[in-house]
Structure formats: C-alpha cells, structure tokens
Amino acid sequence: MTPPKRRAVPVATEPAYEVRIGPGVLDELGEHLGDEPCALIADARALELHGAALDAAPALRDAPRLAVGPGERAKRFAELERALDFLADARLDRRATVVGFGGGAAGDLAGLAASLYMRGVDVVQAPTTLLAQVDASVGGKTAVNLAAGKNLAGTFHQPRAVLADTATLATLPSDEWRSGLGEVLKTAVLTGPELLGWLEQHADALRPDDADRAAEAVAQCVRHKAAVVAADEREAGRRAELNLGHTFAHAIERAAGFGRVPHGVAVSAGLGLALAAARAAGVLEDEALPARVADLQRRLGLPRDLAALNADLGTPLDGAALLAALAHDKKALRSEPRFVLPVRPGQVRLGVALDPALVARLLGAA
Amino acid sequence: MTPPKRRAVPVATEPAYEVRIGPGVLDELGEHLGDEPCALIADARALELHGAALDAAPALRDAPRLAVGPGERAKRFAELERALDFLADARLDRRATVVGFGGGAAGDLAGLAASLYMRGVDVVQAPTTLLAQVDASVGGKTAVNLAAGKNLAGTFHQPRAVLADTATLATLPSDEWRSGLGEVLKTAVLTGPELLGWLEQHADALRPDDADRAAEAVAQCVRHKAAVVAADEREAGRRAELNLGHTFAHAIERAAGFGRVPHGVAVSAGLGLALAAARAAGVLEDEALPARVADLQRRLGLPRDLAALNADLGTPLDGAALLAALAHDKKALRSEPRFVLPVRPGQVRLGVALDPALVARLLGAA
Numbered sequence: 001m002t003p004p005k006r007r008a009v010p011v012a013t014e015p016a017y018e019v020r021i022g023p024g025v026l027d028e029l030g031e032h033l034g035d036e037p038c039a040l041i042a043d044a045r046a047l048e049l050h051g052a053a054l055d056a057a058p059a060l061r062d063a064p065r066l067a068v069g070p071g072e073r074a075k076r077f078a079e080l081e082r083a084l085d086f087l088a089d090a091r092l093d094r095r096a097t098v099v100g101f102g103g104g105a106a107g108d109l110a111g112l113a114a115s116l117y118m119r120g121v122d123v124v125q126a127p128t129t130l131l132a133q134v135d136a137s138v139g140g141k142t143a144v145n146l147a148a149g150k151n152l153a154g155t156f157h158q159p160r161a162v163l164a165d166t167a168t169l170a171t172l173p174s175d176e177w178r179s180g181l182g183e184v185l186k187t188a189v190l191t192g193p194e195l196l197g198w199l200e201q202h203a204d205a206l207r208p209d210d211a212d213r214a215a216e217a218v219a220q221c222v223r224h225k226a227a228v229v230a231a232d233e234r235e236a237g238r239r240a241e242l243n244l245g246h247t248f249a250h251a252i253e254r255a256a257g258f259g260r261v262p263h264g265v266a267v268s269a270g271l272g273l274a275l276a277a278a279r280a281a282g283v284l285e286d287e288a289l290p291a292r293v294a295d296l297q298r299r300l301g302l303p304r305d306l307a308a309l310n311a312d313l314g315t316p317l318d319g320a321a322l323l324a325a326l327a328h329d330k331k332a333l334r335s336e337p338r339f340v341l342p343v344r345p346g347q348v349r350l351g352v353a354l355d356p357a358l359v360a361r362l363l364g365a366a
Numbered sequence: 367m368t369p370p371k372r373r374a375v376p377v378a379t380e381p382a383y384e385v386r387i388g389p390g391v392l393d394e395l396g397e398h399l400g401d402e403p404c405a406l407i408a409d410a411r412a413l414e415l416h417g418a419a420l421d422a423a424p425a426l427r428d429a430p431r432l433a434v435g436p437g438e439r440a441k442r443f444a445e446l447e448r449a450l451d452f453l454a455d456a457r458l459d460r461r462a463t464v465v466g467f468g469g470g471a472a473g474d475l476a477g478l479a480a481s482l483y484m485r486g487v488d489v490v491q492a493p494t495t496l497l498a499q500v501d502a503s504v505g506g507k508t509a510v511n512l513a514a515g516k517n518l519a520g521t522f523h524q525p526r527a528v529l530a531d532t533a534t535l536a537t538l539p540s541d542e543w544r545s546g547l548g549e550v551l552k553t554a555v556l557t558g559p560e561l562l563g564w565l566e567q568h569a570d571a572l573r574p575d576d577a578d579r580a581a582e583a584v585a586q587c588v589r590h591k592a593a594v595v596a597a598d599e600r601e602a603g604r605r606a607e608l609n610l611g612h613t614f615a616h617a618i619e620r621a622a623g624f625g626r627v628p629h630g631v632a633v634s635a636g637l638g639l640a641l642a643a644a645r646a647a648g649v650l651e652d653e654a655l656p657a658r659v660a661d662l663q664r665r666l667g668l669p670r671d672l673a674a675l676n677a678d679l680g681t682p683l684d685g686a687a688l689l690a691a692l693a694h695d696k697k698a699l700r701s702e703p704r705f706v707l708p709v710r711p712g713q714v715r716l717g718v719a720l721d722p723a724l725v726a727r728l729l730g731a732a
Contacts, residue, residue, distance in 0.1 A: 088514035148454035
C-alpha cells in the first residue's frame with residue numbers, strides 16, 4: 001500500500017517557511033523541533049483527541065503544555081497574559097519554540113504569545129481544523145480580541161513551519177467542517193477556474209474522514225493564499241482580496257453574537273451578499289458565477305445568502321443590527337465600509353464603496 | 367540671540383527615522399503628525415508638567431489622551447489592555463499615530479500598544495527623561511513586565527520619529543537625572559575616547575537645567591546607539607554590547623526590589639562590577655580605565671561599586687539575594703549568566719562566562 005500523499009507548499013514571506021499538508025504530517029514535528037526547548041499551547045479538545053500524535057516529537061513529550069479554549073475563549077486578553085506567564089514560568093529562553101495546536105483561536109493565541117515572549121521566539125503551527133488549515137495557517141497573522149472587537153490586538157509573526165495534518169479533521173463537529181468549507185469556497189472564487197472546477201467535481205465527496213481529498217483542497221487554498229501573502233505580507237494592498245465576503249461576514253457574526261454563526265458559514269452568506277452587491281453595482285462581469293456559487297453552497301451545506309442563513313438560525317438577524325455591525329468593522333472605523341466584490345472567477349475589485357441604500361436593502365434593513 | 371541648537375540623528379533601521387534633540391523640539395510634533403488621527407499615551411506627571419508643549423501640534427489638541435504611570439506601574443500587563451482598549455474606544459483606524467510621552471516606561475507601553483493595535487500603527491516617541499532620551503528612544507524595543515520578570519513581553523517596533531526635548535529635563539527629580547547619567551557613562555565607556563573625554567570635560571557642568579549641554583550628551587549617546595542598532599536591529603549580535611553593566615544592574619534592581627534603585631544608578635554600580643570582573647578575569651587591557659570611570663562616577667554623583675551603592679541605600683543588599691537574582695536574568699534563563707566586559711574605551715568582550723567563585727566574591731556572597 002502506498003502511503004498517503006503529502007504536499008509541501010512554500011510560503012515566500014520573510015522568513016520563508018513551508019506548509020506540510022496531508023494525513024499523518026504531525027509525525028514530522030520532531031524534525032522541526034530538534035532538541036531545542038519548546039512549549040505547547042493547545043486547544044484542550046484537540047489535545048484530548050489528537051494529543052497522542054504529538055508524542056512522535058521527542059522534544060514535546062516532556063515539554064510544558066498549556067490547554068486553552070474552547071474556541072474563541074482562547075482569544076480573551078486575559079488568556080494572553082496566562083500564555084505569557086506560562087512561557088515565563090517554564091523558564092524558556094529566546095531559543096525556545098512554541099507549538100500552537102488546535103483551531104484558529106489556539107493558533108492565534110500561540111502565535112501572539114510567541115511573538116511577544118522575550119520580543120519574539122519561534123512558533124510552529126499545527127492547525128487541526130479545516131478553517132485553520134486553509135486560512136489561519138498562512139500569513140502569520142496573530143491576534144486576541146478586545147472588548148471593542150475581534151482581532152484588534154495582534155502581530156504579524158511568520159511561523160517556522162506549519163503542519164496541517166488532515167487526519168485530525170475526522171473528529172471535527174459538522175459546524176466546524178462547514179466553516180472551513182466556507183473559506184474553501186471563497187478561495188475557489190478568488191483563484192479562478194481551476195479550484196472552482198475542482199470543487200464542482202469533488203464537492204459531494206469532500207468529507208471530514210477523507211483526509212486525502214481534504215488535503216488536496218487545503219493545498220489548493222494554501223497555494224493561493226501563499227501567493228497573495230508573499231506579494232503583500234503586511235496587508236498593504238492585494239492581500240485585501242482575501243477579505244472577499246468578509247465585510248458582510250463580520251457584520252453577520254457581530255450581529256448574531258460572536259460564536260453563534262461559525263466564521264466560514266458567515267463567509268458563505270457574505271459571499272452571496274457580495275455577489276448580489278457586485279451584480280447590483282455593475283461590478284460583476286461573469287453573469288454565470290452567482291449560480292455556480294449557489295450550486296456549490298447547496299452541495300456543501302452552506303447558506304447562499306442572508307435568507308438561507310436566517311432560515312438556518314430560526315430567529316432571523318435584524319437588518320438594523322446588521323447595518324450597525326457593519327459600521328463597526330475594524331477596517332471601517334471612522335470611515336465608510338469598503339467591500340471586495342467579485343468580477344469573475346479569479347478577479348475581484350478592491351475597496352468598493354457601495355450605495356448605502358443598496359447595502360440597507362441587501363441586509364434587509366430598507 | 368541665536369536659537370538653541372537642534373540636533374538630528376538618523377537611525378538606519380527598517381524603516382529609518384530621525385531622533386531630534388534639543389530644547390524646544392516638541393514644537394516639531396505638528397510636522398510629524400500632520401492632520402491624521404492620533405492618540406496620546408502619556409506619563410501623568412509629564413503631562414502635568416509639560417503637557418502644554420504638546421498643544422503646539424494641532425492634531426494633538428483634541429486627541430484622546432491616556433494618562434499612565436507613575437513609572438514602572440505603566441508596564442503592568444493590565445495597563446497594556448487598558449491602553450489597547452483606549453485606542454479602540456477612540457475608534458482609531460490603521461492610519462492612526464500613537465504619541466508616547468514621558469519616561470521609558472510610558473514610552474515602552476505606548477510603543478507596545480501601537481505595535482499591537484490592529485497589528486501595528488505608527489508611534490512617535492517624545493521622551494521626557496534623560497534615561498529615556500539616551501536609551502529607550504533608539505532601538506524600537508517595547509515591553510511590559512510579567513509576574514516572572516521585567517520586559518518579558520514586547521516587540522521591536524521602530525518609531526516614526528523621536529523628539530527628545532531637553533527642556534523637559536529641568537523638572538526631573540535628582541534620582542531620575544542620575545539614572546540617565548548612569549547610561550551616559552556606560553555609553554561613554556562603550557564609544558571610546560571621544561565621549562569619555564567630553565564627559566571628563568563637562569561632568570561638573572552637566573545639569574538638568576542646562577538643556578543645551580544635556581542635548582550634546584544625549585546626541586552623542588543616541589549617535590552611538592543608532593550605529594549599534596542599525597548594525598543589529600534584532601539583537602542577534604553586536605547590540606548585546608549595550609548591556610555593558612546590565613547583567614549586574616538587573617540583579618541589583620531585582621535584589622533591591624524593583625523601583626528602589628533607579629535603573630541607571632544600578633548600571634553605574636554594575637559598570638563598576640564589570641570593570642572589577644574584567645580586571646580579575648584578565649579581560650581588561652586599559653589599566654587606567656577603572657580610575658577614570660570612578661572619577662566620573664564621583665563627579666556625576668553615581669555609585670562606583672556595590673559598596674558605594676550599599677552605603678547610599680543604608681541597608682546593604684544581601685550577597686546571596688544578588689546571586690539568586692543574577693540567575694534569574696531573562697538572558698540567562700536555563701543557562702549560566704554571560705557578561706559584557708570592558709577591554710578598553712570603545713571595546714568590550716561579549717558573552718563572557720565568569721568563574722562562579724569570582725562572581726560570588728564580587729557580589730559579597732563568598
């Protein structure tokens with residue numbers, strides 16, 4: 001029997017690193033850690049389910065471990081102090097490596113703690129959710145939340161390596177799996193015909209327990225994001241395209257109360273809204289794109305628009321609350337919200353200001 | 367009457383910036399801030415004494431202000447959250463500039479908050495103590511303290527500009543003035559004959575209310591530090607020379623209880639210990655250096671060694687406590703302490719491991 005395929009995607013940031021993708025890649029942790037001192041900051045549930053895989057790395061076997069979470073609870077500011085105190089109490093020095101293990105929240109916290117501890121120690125990220133593997137694993141963004149909003153305090157801190165072990169996806173709750181699929185779908189629209197076509201061919205077969213097919217989807221997303229991030233490490237320009245669907249999605253997450261709508265599910269509805277906005281604003285050139293996206297959303301179990309999301313939620317989101325949440329987006333503080341709108345597969349328009357009446361109508365607030 | 371001289375020292379970090387030095391340079395704040403939104407994070411006492419000088423900048427007149435401190439209290443972890451919440455509540459966006467105003471602690475906090483807020487906004491530093499002007503103003507180090515030790519959480523975040531207004535020094539308490547002189551003296555030993563000679567010529571005339579002479583001392587220190595930092599921005603090598611006297615100084619500060627011995631005063635005693643260690647270890651080549659330094663220490667009102675510091679303190683520091691504190695230095699966690707030792711003016715040896723018996727004897731623990 002041939003072993004499952006492993007993929008390596010280089011990320012040409014400064015410094016450069018590799019994302020290793022596939023079932024079982026956690027067994028490479030040992031190579032990356034050597035015998036330097038290290039510490040683990042891990043989502044408690046990921047540790048319980050998949051912690052045994054970490055024992056393959058000798059450096060981790062007796063390393064200090066901090067369990068965080070669940071989910072966004074890992075990103076409270078107080079958790080950052082707890083993580084930093086943990087590293088200091090472990091008496092790690094500047095040569096130490098922090099290993100982040102779990103979903104995006106645990107990785108964000110681990111990355112931020114690593115970037116601050118002694119003004120920066122290395123971090124190796126081992127994301128265990130589809131969302132974290134396709135999205136948070138590339139780009140070096142770290143953050144915690146403030147009272148005023150999500151991800152308001154953070155750094156850019158490129159990891160030394162990322163190990164996206166798709167075998168860990170088998171235990172993902174359905175909502176988290178769908179959340180990852182929302183980002184995969186967004187990436188497919190951004191990358192253009194290739195991933196969009198692949199997704200149309202494989203959508204029905206994409207399952208948490210098919211680690212090899214998931215690895216192919218992850219690799220395609222990571223390749224795209226790596227190209228964008230390498231061109232714009234500090235989000236000065238092109239990197240903004242990754243926010244396709246996100247201005248609406250953040251408003252949805254905020255209006256619903258954070259944690260109620262999984263991020264990627266909100267992105268799917270946000271993508272639907274961005275397509276509708278692009279059509280109404282005359283930005284959309286490929287008239288067939290909305291139907292192709294809607295078909296994929298149906299097959300992937302994702303909401304195609306706000307109405308579908310509201311139907312899933314039971315109690316519909318209030319239009320006025322969505323509008324207020326939109327004004328609160330961190331990219332829009334003190335200014336009008338700007339949108340990334342699709343033009344055709346593989347092409348978006350950045351920084352579009354929309355007619356407030358159109359936005360109100362799209363959000364059901366008119 | 368000719369206006370007092372202003373000095374500009376370029377710092378070739380990435381990005382590069384200038385340190386403007388001299389009485390009255392705060393009137394240049396307006397040029398640096400333009401009319402972009404900004405916020406002030408300031409030491410409460412500096413704001414009270416010198417806040418009027420900030421009104422020269424139109425952008426600051428109605429800007430949100432956060433008063434912090436006094437002193438090291440600004441560097442508690444909870445103050446970092448308060449500073450970040452303050453920036454978010456002011457609804458600043460990514461184009462905002464944070465102005466740090468006060469001593470090193472306020473500047474460290476302002477710099478760290480700026481580097482984290484939305485993953486990094488600009489900071490302009492306006493240091494108002496001699497210590498901050500000669501030391502903290504160059505190098506981009508930011509930090510807060512953790513329970514386990516000082517400066518354990520921070521970033522490298524280069525300011526957009528530094529305005530060292532030496533007119534603000536006139537109100538410095540004597541201890542803080544001497545603290546700055548300790549770093550000036552250390553720098554003189556590091557830079558070599560030029561600043562050492564200048565200091566020997568001007569030591570008696572260096573006074574808080576002679577803003578022009580102070581500016582000359584600050585400029586010489588900043589020029590030296592700028593050269594070192596530009597060559598080694600992330601403290602991988604040569605930058606370590608700036609820690610001359612600091613391994614001992616940190617142990618003194620810790621053993622005395624932080625805040626009891628001003629940093630630069632501890633550095634002066636640490637410099638004396640480093641000279642004694644260098645002589646005992648056969649590292650010192652210029653036999654005349656210890657006497658020259660001791661003469662300057664006497665004229666500047668600084669302790670020449672541990673005995674002199676203990677005499678100042680009344681209750682002598684315990685040798686065993688000093689040894690324990692030395693083992694706790696953040697640069698020495700999990701390893702033996704390493705020392706920067708003087709060889710001759712302008713030359714040090716880095717990373718020297720000393721015979722533990724010698725260290726114990728120097729600290730009065732043998």
